[in-house]
Amino acid sequence: MATNASNTTDNAVGTQRVKRGMAEQLKNGVIMDVVTPEQAKIAEDAGAVAVMALERVPADIRKDGGVARMSDPDMIDGIVEAVSIPVMAKVRIGHFVEAQVLEHLGVDFIDESEVLTPADEAYHIDKWAFTVPFVCGATNLGEALRRIAEGAAMIRSKGEAGTGNVIEATRHMRSIRAEIRRLGTLDEAELFGAAKELRAPYEIVKEVATLGKLPVPLFSAGGVATPADAALMRQLGAESVFVGSGIFKSGDPARRADAIVQATLHYEDPGVIARVSRGLGEAMVGINLDDLADSERYAGRGW
Amino acid sequence: MTARPTIGVLALQGDVAEHLHVLEQLDVRTAKVLGPDQLDTVDALVIPGGESTTMSKLAVRYGLLEPLRKRVGAGMPAYGTCAGMIMLADRLLGGIDGQETIGGIDMTVRRNAFGRQTESFEAAVPVAGIGEEPFDAVFIRAPWVESVGPEVTVLGRVPGPDSAGRIVAVRQGGLMATSFHPELTGDVRIHRLFVDIVKGHA
Numbered sequence: 001m002a003t004n005a006s007n008t009t010d011n012a013v014g015t016q017r018v019k020r021g022m023a024e025q026l027k028n029g030v031i032m033d034v035v036t037p038e039q040a041k042i043a044e045d046a047g048a049v050a051v052m053a054l055e056r057v058p059a060d061i062r063k064d065g066g067v068a069r070m071s072d073p074d075m076i077d078g079i080v081e082a083v084s085i086p087v088m089a090k091v092r093i094g095h096f097v098e099a100q101v102l103e104h105l106g107v108d109f110i111d112e113s114e115v116l117t118p119a120d121e122a123y124h125i126d127k128w129a130f131t132v133p134f135v136c137g138a139t140n141l142g143e144a145l146r147r148i149a150e151g152a153a154m155i156r157s158k159g160e161a162g163t164g165n166v167i168e169a170t171r172h173m174r175s176i177r178a179e180i181r182r183l184g185t186l187d188e189a190e191l192f193g194a195a196k197e198l199r200a201p202y203e204i205v206k207e208v209a210t211l212g213k214l215p216v217p218l219f220s221a222g223g224v225a226t227p228a229d230a231a232l233m234r235q236l237g238a239e240s241v242f243v244g245s246g247i248f249k250s251g252d253p254a255r256r257a258d259a260i261v262q263a264t265l266h267y268e269d270p271g272v273i274a275r276v277s278r279g280l281g282e283a284m285v286g287i288n289l290d291d292l293a294d295s296e297r298y299a300g301r302g303w
Numbered sequence: 304m305t306a307r308p309t310i311g312v313l314a315l316q317g318d319v320a321e322h323l324h325v326l327e328q329l330d331v332r333t334a335k336v337l338g339p340d341q342l343d344t345v346d347a348l349v350i351p352g353g354e355s356t357t358m359s360k361l362a363v364r365y366g367l368l369e370p371l372r373k374r375v376g377a378g379m380p381a382y383g384t385c386a387g388m389i390m391l392a393d394r395l396l397g398g399i400d401g402q403e404t405i406g407g408i409d410m411t412v413r414r415n416a417f418g419r420q421t422e423s424f425e426a427a428v429p430v431a432g433i434g435e436e437p438f439d440a441v442f443i444r445a446p447w448v449e450s451v452g453p454e455v456t457v458l459g460r461v462p463g464p465d466s467a468g469r470i471v472a473v474r475q476g477g478l479m480a481t482s483f484h485p486e487l488t489g490d491v492r493i494h495r496l497f498v499d500i501v502k503g504h505a
Contacts (some may be wrong), residue, residue: 022420029316044356152498
């Protein structure tokens, strides 16, 4: 655990509690992808708890192809300047130098993201080495626990970003939650076997079995396009929702952003979800996952 | 006050579950407060950590801001952590345009005063009224109290980036606020102090 004492006081920065604590503050909220300072302001005004600063939303990364990397520092600075809510940004899986750069720029949270092109095919970033907290994607419990072992302070479902299709996010949320419930039914001896199957450290497996939840917040990402999608993720157990392309690829981003914030809060109230879903205009055009070749799927990136 | 009061946690956004978890250990009833109807049923309120701009906006949208001001004005005890401290401040610096607070504590609070997340920290803070042992306080993009009126008691300070002692815990009558997050530490002493205030024992 990194506990760098600051120069002037005995204050400890970058501790596990400070990193996970930051993730806890973002619960019951919506984190929105933005590509310009103007979009960041719209997101802040709509009640986003944080923004994800990037050059292209996943739908455009998907369309443009090629290698997707960390954003230009000028672009990230522009968004950090524009809003007072927390700013997140993405690095490629395993690209710890991009992470060093983002930490230097002062972003509040780093997403080691499969949406960008991976930089290392064997190792994710050692996230304990950083003061800034990290979020990582997962498709199942084993993947989530390996990321936590590496120091992730938050886990999100991977879903399938840039498709406007929630089916993969649903699959990942159900899988993670079902596996957590299963751990709760195992005896001591069986937990050792489970750790082996999950390819995750026994101590974390045991902790999850005892808590009945992950030791860090579990959010959802990848394909949320409507208020009902956001509420679906909440009812499936996500404590907050990331919305990528879904807002600023839609007809009326300000209204949709506001509607998704409300549906995320009142996720158990169909009356509210119905009301905020009325007359929202065009949702982003979705992609049917059957039409997506395996090589174009992001969720398989990382391990 | 009843022997076993109901303490609500404002559930518009933030680490609501953590506060409920601490309160459940302290012999009180608990409730989530999402709307004005639920606010009517509680004897006291905790306003959690989270993003204060989001909380403020949602309080306005759901018609909760005026009822909250009315209850706090009429003497309902309330305790705010971090974003909750901002919500209880009469005056706010560093907010976004039009950011409303509930108010109630005669203080000026500076939002994100301790800096961004990479400057967030833990420190041992002596807090008046909870015993000798300093509190292991977790500060997340935390505010500090810039100045207080004559009715406000300062309960704790911590050295800021310039080493000046910054006010991070205050009380005014039944209202209490901390810049830090006791709900993240497993130490229940500050919540217990609030429960004692609610029960009229402190």
